[in-house]
Amino acid sequence: MxxxxxxxxxGLFIVLSLLFAGRDVAAPAVSARTAGxxxxxxxxxLGGRGDGGFNDSAYRGLDxxxxxxxxxxxLREPRRNLEREMSLNEAAASDAGLIIGVGxxxxxxxxxxxxxxxxxxFVCVDxxxxxxxxxxxxxxxxxxxxxxxxxxxxxYLVGLIAxxxxxxxxxxxxxxxxxxxIRKFEAGYAAGARSVRPRIxxxxxxxxxxxxxxxxxxxxYEIATAMFKENAxxxxxxxxATGAGLFRAARExxxxxxxxxxxxxxxxxGLVLTSMTKNVDVAVFxxxxxxxxGRFSGGLHTFGLKEDGVGxxxxxxxxxxxxxxxxxxxxxxxxxxxxxxISVPTxxxxxxxxEQRELQAVLFGLKVEIASVIDLLDAELRRGAExxxxxxxxxxxxxxxxxxxxxTQPYIIDCEAASDRGIMLT
Numbered sequence: 001m002x003x004x005x006x007x008x009x010x011g012l013f014i015v016l017s018l019l020f021a022g023r024d025v026a027a028p029a030v031s032a033r034t035a036g037x038x039x040x041x042x043x044x045x046l047g048g049r050g051d052g053g054f055n056d057s058a059y060r061g062l063d064x065x066x067x068x069x070x071x072x073x074x075l076r077e078p079r080r081n082l083e084r085e086m087s088l089n090e091a092a093a094s095d096a097g098l099i100i101g102v103g104x105x106x107x108x109x110x111x112x113x114x115x116x117x118x119x120x121x122f123v124c125v126d127x128x129x130x131x132x133x134x135x136x137x138x139x140x141x142x143x144x145x146x147x148x149x150x151x152x153x154x155x156y157l158v159g160l161i162a163x164x165x166x167x168x169x170x171x172x173x174x175x176x177x178x179x180x181x182i183r184k185f186e187a188g189y190a191a192g193a194r195s196v197r198p199r200i201x202x203x204x205x206x207x208x209x210x211x212x213x214x215x216x217x218x219x220x221y222e223i224a225t226a227m228f229k230e231n232a233x234x235x236x237x238x239x240x241a242t243g244a245g246l247f248r249a250a251r252e253x254x255x256x257x258x259x260x261x262x263x264x265x266x267x268x269x270g271l272v273l274t275s276m277t278k279n280v281d282v283a284v285f286x287x288x289x290x291x292x293x294g295r296f297s298g299g300l301h302t303f304g305l306k307e308d309g310v311g312x313x314x315x316x317x318x319x320x321x322x323x324x325x326x327x328x329x330x331x332x333x334x335x336x337x338x339x340x341x342i343s344v345p346t347x348x349x350x351x352x353x354x355e356q357r358e359l360q361a362v363l364f365g366l367k368v369e370i371a372s373v374i375d376l377l378d379a380e381l382r383r384g385a386e387x388x389x390x391x392x393x394x395x396x397x398x399x400x401x402x403x404x405x406x407x408t409q410p411y412i413i414d415c416e417a418a419s420d421r422g423i424m425l426t
Contacts, residue, residue, distance in 0.1 A: 100284065150303065
């Protein structure tokens, strides 16, 4: 029976142990298939599986591929930035033929790895396009597929619904990490709302400027509670697991919430007006299917309303919550966006900004994360040094082991010199 295997990032000590046991960790010279089956490695971003949205949707696409296509799958769930980098490198050096990174934070590293491992295929969900010094887009490697979504189009529709539902004339937007992709959600939401109520007030705030902003329910609760106190009666989030804080605040204040990525009505029964759907599961499944059938195509792949890549929830559970006028306006706007009669903006007029208190909180969070990473590296290097000291590895043999390690795991260790007197690490 097909199943999905979960692997945690390994440290220096584990990798060295494998080397000493005689296992070669160099990049395997195998095709994209193992024993006739495609092997897929999927790496989550820091929000992780269980976010009730983006990451869980990607997992469903992978799970469907396992059940319907018979592929072999491995999950990697990093808990911090360092582990995300480690997980991606380990997946690239493994026997997986297709490596999928869930989130725009993988974009740059995947471009580098695709060039380094031309025999493998890479997929980045929410790929962030690179530009050269002249502002021209940098072409993707032929073995890298960048999946992008027109989040602004789906957000336009839920913004329109929020505006027509609001009784106070004030609605809110809660973003996760402030950046170009989440700004697309914000811009579409605001444009849709103002298309039917030009004078509506939109409160817009972000949880932070690092990836941690997608996994901070307490911050989401603080922001959403403040918005409800400022008389907003509908708040839409695009904040990953941080959005759990919105649903908690909505339950307490008895105000409306709008979910994201998947149907999130269960998060606050009777109070989730709708959810802007982002069909990551479909995009992931179709990409895996293409790879399994030898039809993989690199480059940018964009999914909007026309491609059924985004949309909004309207079913028996929430149909009675959305005014008939709003339903009709949303259907009309959807058709006009698909036919090009409405052009939805991808960026708003607001410039990213942080208050002093917010900046201090961000800097403190970075300080804590850096300290934890340094402690982790120090502990791994100490265990690795202890392993080397009792292994009998000296001189040329030690240099050979470290060189092979560095070739496959350059982020873990940099071998400067090895001699009979010891090993110098930098």
